[in-house]
Amino acid sequence: MQELALLMVSDCADAQKPEFARLVRQAKAGDAAAFEAILCQFERRVLLTAMRLLNGNLEDAKDAAQQVFLRLHRSLHQLDASRHFASWLYRITVNVCRDMLRVRARRPVVPLEEAGHCAMAGGTEDAMRRDEQMRLIYAALASLPERERAAIVLRDLEGISTAEVARILGSSEVTVRSQISNGRVKIRKFIDRQQRRRL
């Protein structure tokens, strides 16, 4: 888990390196290979963030990721690689997912059986238990209001600082802190309720 967090931090740092700025310049000039390299660098983060914002639905997350990267492609000419590229991409991801949820008029709460479509490796008892836990967490996330969910996903799952989350969501730091706090308490209560129901 710690390795993943470190990986994310190094990814953020990569976005500020001169090499990344060169990739952006080349992509702006129409170099498809450079654009693909940018895509490779960020696809995992964009797709996983989208999946967490879209109730664990992998197909929706794939659609969202495609939209995000096509928006990136269209906006390349006005992109400043030296300034918060990762934050910009997260903001687009959050907006695309929000639009998808609104357009499809998803109910914020999904049944546990439908939450978390991500395939887990193997069919052992451990894997099944793990799968069930993932579904529970996705259902807990889905039960949160849109803004709280986004704040929790960015802070607790993406490991982004509260100040950066505020910048991504276009809110004040105080508001985001409150959303994170409320979200965490609600998740705990949701998990607690579900576990009591099963006993």
Place this chain on the structure above:
Amino acid sequence: MSCDKFEPLIALYIENDLAQAEARAVESHLAGCDACREFAAEMRESQAALKALRTEFVDDAVFLQVRTEVLSAAAHGQRVVSWPRYAIAAGLVLALLGGWMWQMRPGARLESRPIAANVSAPPLPVTVPAPQARTRTRLGRVQRRRPQAAPMFKSEPLLVKVITDDPQVVIYWLVDQNGG
């Protein structure tokens, strides 16, 4: 401060999201409150469960599929944007070239007239010609007094300006209205 007021702070404290002064206040409250200590322990558990999503496995084939579709759509998008503009411009150029070649064909009436008459005619925007009767009268009088070396136009040439999507491509089409 009551325990209710500490709950939101504890939710931040367990992930080190509080400033030092607030964290110290929470710690001193936790030291003397069993219920809040239990709440903090439960919060830590649910946060650990939430963070299990970080280890979620998504097959590389999924990323490859997304990448392929994005690159394909991006390339397609470029064609969609640029193709019609250049096709329309090329079509117009070909049409004008064809018209010009038709006029320049052997035996066309244009050949019998001096080329200078066409070249020297000032390009004018599309306008309604001046009243015919008056022009004819004046021209007739001029012709009687001073015969012209070059043949006169019955009406003025028509200039068609074609604006394409590309601001750098503007096509002018000079139409001889005297049967040329």
